[in-house]
Amino acid sequence: MRSRLRFHPDFGTAAIMAPPVRYCIPGERLCNLEEGSPGSGTYTRHGYIFSSLAGCLMKSSENGALPVVSVMRETESQLLPDVGAIVTCKVSSINSRFAKVHILYVGSTPLKNSFRGTIRKEDVRATEKDKVVG
Amino acid sequence: MPGDHRRIRGPEESQPPQLYAADEEEAPAARDPTRLRPVYARAGLLSQAKGSAYLEAGGTKVLCAVSGPRQAEGGGGGGPAGAGGEAPAALRGRLLCDFRRAPFAGRRRRAPPGGGEERELALALQEALEPAVRLGRYPRAQLEVSALLLEDGGSALAAALTAAALALADAGVEMYDLVVGCGLSLAPGPAPTWLLDPTRLEEERAAAGLTVALMPVLNQVAGLLGSGEGGLTESWAEAVRLGLEGCQRLYPVLQQCLVRAARRRGAAAPP
Numbered sequence: 001m002r003s004r005l006r007f008h009p010d011f012g013t014a015a016i017m018a019p020p021v022r023y024c025i026p027g028e029r030l031c032n033l034e035e036g037s038p039g040s041g042t043y044t045r046h047g048y049i050f051s052s053l054a055g056c057l058m059k060s061s062e063n064g065a066l067p068v069v070s071v072m073r074e075t076e077s078q079l080l081p082d083v084g085a086i087v088t089c090k091v092s093s094i095n096s097r098f099a100k101v102h103i104l105y106v107g108s109t110p111l112k113n114s115f116r117g118t119i120r121k122e123d124v125r126a127t128e129k130d131k132v133v134g
Numbered sequence: 135m136p137g138d139h140r141r142i143r144g145p146e147e148s149q150p151p152q153l154y155a156a157d158e159e160e161a162p163a164a165r166d167p168t169r170l171r172p173v174y175a176r177a178g179l180l181s182q183a184k185g186s187a188y189l190e191a192g193g194t195k196v197l198c199a200v201s202g203p204r205q206a207e208g209g210g211g212g213g214p215a216g217a218g219g220e221a222p223a224a225l226r227g228r229l230l231c232d233f234r235r236a237p238f239a240g241r242r243r244r245a246p247p248g249g250g251e252e253r254e255l256a257l258a259l260q261e262a263l264e265p266a267v268r269l270g271r272y273p274r275a276q277l278e279v280s281a282l283l284l285e286d287g288g289s290a291l292a293a294a295l296t297a298a299a300l301a302l303a304d305a306g307v308e309m310y311d312l313v314v315g316c317g318l319s320l321a322p323g324p325a326p327t328w329l330l331d332p333t334r335l336e337e338e339r340a341a342a343g344l345t346v347a348l349m350p351v352l353n354q355v356a357g358l359l360g361s362g363e364g365g366l367t368e369s370w371a372e373a374v375r376l377g378l379e380g381c382q383r384l385y386p387v388l389q390q391c392l393v394r395a396a397r398r399r400g401a402a403a404p405p
Contacts, residue, residue: 021400023392023393023396023397023400024393025303025312025388025389025392025393025396026266026303026308026309026310026311026312027309027310027311027312027349027350027351027352028351028389029351041308043268043310045352050310050311050351052268052308052309052310053303053306053308053309054303054304054306054392054395054396055306055396056396056400073306073399074399074400075306080203080272080273080274080275082273113202113203113204113205114205115204115205115274115275116205
């Protein structure tokens with residue numbers, strides 16, 4: 001559809017606005033599992049997809065596969081360090097057995113509240129574990 | 135003593151002042167036992183907190199703020215790595231609830247450390263909110279919910295529950311469903327009836343009180359706190375049913391409130 005200029009009472013003459021955003025709240029039933037597959041910010045129960053966040057509903061139309069239904073919030077959801085995540089830490093204290101660190105970044109996003117972690121002496125390198133000096 | 139000019143003598147007779155005080159509290163007027171007071175709810179009003187909500191129902195005003203998730207204290211991090219195979223319960227997030235009554239909330243000024251009542255209500259808040267929040271998505275983190283009661287006009291715990299759920303949803307915490315709270319009280323008298331959403335006056339004269347918390351879409355009861363002499367078990371069951379109906383009726387208002395807040399957030403921060 002080509003965008004045409006149109007007069008809108010509130011916005012004056014402008015291009016056609018994007019389709020209205022649909023907002024949903026936690027616990028709102030979005031659709032059937034046959035009509036979409038659950039994305040981020042949703043959960044499934046009894047064959048239906050429910051929203052888990054208060055935000056905008058996004059349906060990504062894929063070619064072939066089912067559209068992915070997800071709920072997005074404007075601000076980036078707070079990431080938490082989880083298994084398999086690549087984190088950037090700052091060492092706060094060193095001991096002969098381990099080093100305590102503050103986790104500052106998860107991936108490339110900075111954390112608002114830093115989490116604490118430990119790096120044991122044995123986990124520093126794969127070989128010659130007993131030769132690591134604290 | 136005649137001619138005593140050094141002392142100021144008071145009157146010969148004195149009466150207690152209550153005699154002259156106007157009779158301020160009449161018995162509460164008869165009303166429809168299933169009426170809900172009009173509710174004003176607004177989410178996302180505090181800029182410093184991650185999520186916030188304000189709820190007004192009749193005279194009850196509650197403000198709730200949510201912050202986190204941050205590192206869980208007590209066994210969260212620090213010491214040397216423990217043995218492998220941690221129980222899944224340790225990995226779940228935690229919800230720390232705090233219920234505070236402002237000193238000006240009731241008729242008489244109450245100093246902030248309110249004693250056991252605030253702790254009990256905070257525990258009730260936590261028990262009711264936990265089934266609704268997806269704590270498994272926040273491993274080793276804690277979410278802090280603090281509710282401040284600005285004015286107690288009856289069914290304060292129910293209002294705090296609803297405000298806390300709205301604040302959690304506003305903060306972007308993943309939840310299975312909202313939690314809606316509703317208060318009830320048993321009016322004493324020859325024919326005791328359960329009143330939905332009691333005012334402070336009705337609560338003071340009640341023989342028993344009950345607060346129900348419901349997750350409307352999942353239709354599951356999240357919390358139940360009651361006390362007093364209600365009589366038969368059927369009477370309590372009737373009260374719970376009444377409370378659940380009241381929660382369902384309140385749900386559309388909260389839905390609109392959250393959608394409006396999301397729209398406001400969307401307008402304020404264009405993508």
